[in-house]
Amino acid sequence: MVQSQIAARGIRDEAILSAFAEVPREIFVDEGMEEFTYEDTALPISSEQTISQPFIVACMFDAAEVSTGDRVLEVGAGSGYAAAVLSRIVDRVHAIERYEVLARQAAERIDRLGYENCEIIVGDGLKGLRHAAPFDAILVAARLETVPETLKRQLAIGGRLVIPVGDEDMQQLMAVTRTGEDEWTSRDISMVRFVPLLEGVVAEDGSRSASDHRSMSSASLPEAIARACEPLPEIDGDSFAAHFDAYADKRVVMLGECSHGTHEFYAARAAITRRLVERHGFTIVAVEGDWPDAAAYHRFIIGQKQPDAANLPFQRFPTWMWRNTVMPPFLDNLRRINETLPEGRRAGFYGLDIYNISGSIEAILAYLDENDPEAAAVARERYGCLNPWQSDPAIYGKMALRKGFAECEEEVVRQCRELLNQALENDGGSFSAAMNARLVASAERYYRIMYYGGAESWNLRDSHMADTLEHLLEQGGRDSKAIVWAHNSHIGDARATDMGAVRGEHNLGQLARERWGDEVALIGFGTHTGTVSAASDWDGGRQVKSVIPSRRDSYERLFHDCGVPRLLLDFNSHPALSQRLSEPRLERFIGVIYRPETERWSHYSEAVLPRQFDAYCWLDTTNALEPLMPHEDHQGTPETFPFGL
Known part of the structure; x- marks a missing residue:
């Protein structure tokens, strides 16, 4: 968490990083949620509340420039996690929480950890804590329309108040520094989104969460994406693929992937393809694979006998691309569908490479x-x-x-x-x-x-x-009618990326648009984090690698910040949003090789997403593609030949 979610996003203060590494976040979440403790997201705690995203907490600490010897006030203690981490950095922490039940639970956790320099208080955060003032830093974990004079006055000279200020949709995270008895300066840090700060003390449950909603140029872009998109159900089941019926009238539908080793991309494309073949008359499944290898799969799905002593297909590196756990049930489904269709309507499987x-x-x-x-x-x-x-x-x-x-x-x-x-x-x-x-x-x-x-x-x-x-x-x-499976770098129009604009390259998606125009739909696929099957070098062994959470200056971060875990966004249906998304941003490309240590230079390139694709399918957290177990003996079992299982 510290390395990939905080340090990787630009927090360099060793005291902050060490404090996050020290505090066990799992005790601040409910029982049963421990396995999700260190994910890059807000998590539920008791009374239907949430514990905030780790990075935004670190960002506020960094903006407040907290350090050893400081006395700090936190307004909005919530679970107590931020106060606990803060106590590992500064001399003294006073944390106010207006919900009694949360304050009591937070205090119990702090006591259990033995952090004696951290005090949890039930109270009205708008009033601050006059008897303990002045403070070297005040951190406010809820939004206000203006900076409260009361809190400004409780800063020491040189002290910093970090607070989200703005309306309901988005707020500006501000750092206010007291420079004199009646003088303050302020600077903007980032666009964020918080729940409102309310007055008084309440014993009943409430609702609290804070999440990072940054964008490069427009504060409301993540929310605009959330409003415009179609949220998608789980990939399993026909309801997922039904959302792609909007492209059934196209002659060519191209389905991308931002990595060659992600299970969900293959599973999603398999579900979409089955539906388009069975219900909408698509007859060609063409993949980024070699023609002679794909021919074995083609013969299988049309019920044709395999040649005597034929070699198993797709044995060339990287074998996991087309010999993985998604392919056998997918091809078996295509074969069964073909058996119900007249000969002229049956689908074939072909390699383009x-x-x-x-x-x-x-x-x-x-x-x-x-x-x-x-x-x-x-x-x-x-x-x-x-x-x-x-x-x-x-x-x-x-x-x-x-x-x-x-x-x-x-x-x-x-x-x-x-x-x-x-x-x-x-x-x-x-x-x-x-x-x-x-x-x-x-x-x-x-x-x-x-x-x-x-x-x-x-x-x-x-x-x-x-x-x-x-x-x-x-x-x-x-x-x-054709469905194409290939990497985003092949199916996304090269003219909208560095490939075409800088390197003079064209690609399959661009050429398809030039040949078939509006009869083509280019659908990109993206993800924020998870795991991936990849090698470190060409012809190297498969490894399961952790995917670093997407960069703050990338398209992927906008989609992650929108808060919808699975979605489909059609750019042509939302021209105003597409225009706003047309400022070039970084986009991640992972092939069969993944080098996290040099990810910015090895895997990110500038692009204009709405020009690159007609639509974008977002799967926020994804998992590594699983290869088939090797079993090369297919003698006597021709019906299972393509995989030798």
């Missing part, structure tokens, strides 16, 4: 061996220059840079062209072979140019994916 040269060459040769043995012999000769590099085609790219090294481009392109011409005859096997040949041709060039750096290799890869999607739609006919 270009990495698997070896699998595509094997598929091409297998097709030609069966249909044209003479062409197969020619193809083997043409692909001969790639044979030494099939297990690691990146080595081919490096060798191709050397002077005098013969490139394979001419031969593989010739093979591609011939198979594409055959595919015009509308033979299903020929079409698949042609797509594999396209992959080999694209991948050959991709691996050859990747060593030059720059945008060309990225652009080639996304152009290949866009072209493959276009071929699938053409092959499916006028009524074909």
Whole structure:
């Protein structure tokens, strides 16, 4: 909590950090809530109250510049947690609480900890504590429309009053410093949101909470998001996916993810896809995976026999992307749905990416061996220059840079062209072979140019994916409709990010908008914190890593601060809000590699979210994607072949 929620957001005072590390927050929450003690949020306490978010408490301490030897007054003790932490920093804490039941419970907790320099008092916070004044700092944990003169007068000269001032929607957190007997200065700290400070003492239960509602430029943006969005139910169940029926009239629906290793992104896309296929006539599921590997999944869901001695698909790093616990039940559901649909309405599963040269060459040769043995012999000769590099085609790219090294481009392109011409005859096997040949041709060039750096290799890869999607739609006919699963960096329009504006890159989402216009819906997915499956380096082992809570200057923080744990926001339906969200902000991108230690530079990039996507699905806390247990023996069980289970 101290590292990721407080220090990571800019609190540097070692005394504050040490105090938060010392005080056991779990004793300030109700029994049964201990497992959530250190989450980045307010939590319920007794009498239907809440204990405030740790960061905002630390922010107020930092603004008050509390230090050893200070005498401090806290107005609004609540659970007693803030007062307890404060007592580990300063000489003496007096904390006033207007609700008797809360004051009694807070005092008991403080006594249990043995913090003798901390006093909890039942009283009216607006009156302050005259007999104990003056104070070096006064902290007010509830909002007022103006700064109370009474509290200002109870400051020592040089003392600081930190208080939220404003109306019901939002307040400005202010630091007021007493500079003389009748002189004060003030400075604004941040936009926040607190409950009101009321007069008097009450014995009955009340309602209290404080949460951080910061934004970069507009105080009410988190609340505006909360008002405009559609809150979503749990992902399990058809009611979640029903919210995405608004995009059922599109020809292409692209579903993103801000990391390749998050369970909820896969589960959400699976639920949405099942509904769009079963109820709305979508016939193509196209993913950021390789064509020959996806073909095994395709054969499974259409009930087609797998080739003899076929290799298990998706064995290339990172295997967890498409061999995970979400995929078997998802593909099984698609297979069952297909069994109820006429042949022309059945869904297929296809890979858009270009990495698997070896699998595509094997598929091409297998097709030609069966249909044209003479062409197969020619193809083997043409692909001969790639044979030494099939297990690691990146080595081919490096060798191709050397002077005098013969490139394979001419031969593989010739093979591609011939198979594409055959595919015009509308033979299903020929079409698949042609797509594999396209992959080999694209991948050959991709691996050859990747060593030059720059945008060309990225652009080639996304152009290949866009072209493959276009071929699938053409092959499916006028009524074909596609769902695409890919990372936000591929499906969010590159022109609205640093990719296009700075690096000159285009991507799948941009190309789709250029080709199909309003028939495309680009839906991004985001999260605030949790865990993720990722590696530390390319081709490294899978690790479960904690996702650092999002930065204060990011889009993710705006959505976290809105307080809705799951939501869908359609930007086109809310033009005024979209305009306000169009100031560039940081957006987080986690791929198969995650490096928390350099997260700002490794995983954040500037973007304009409402231009990047048509809609945004927010899942505040998410969990690591679980890979399948390895089990490679699929002999005799072809019906479960894709996973060997």
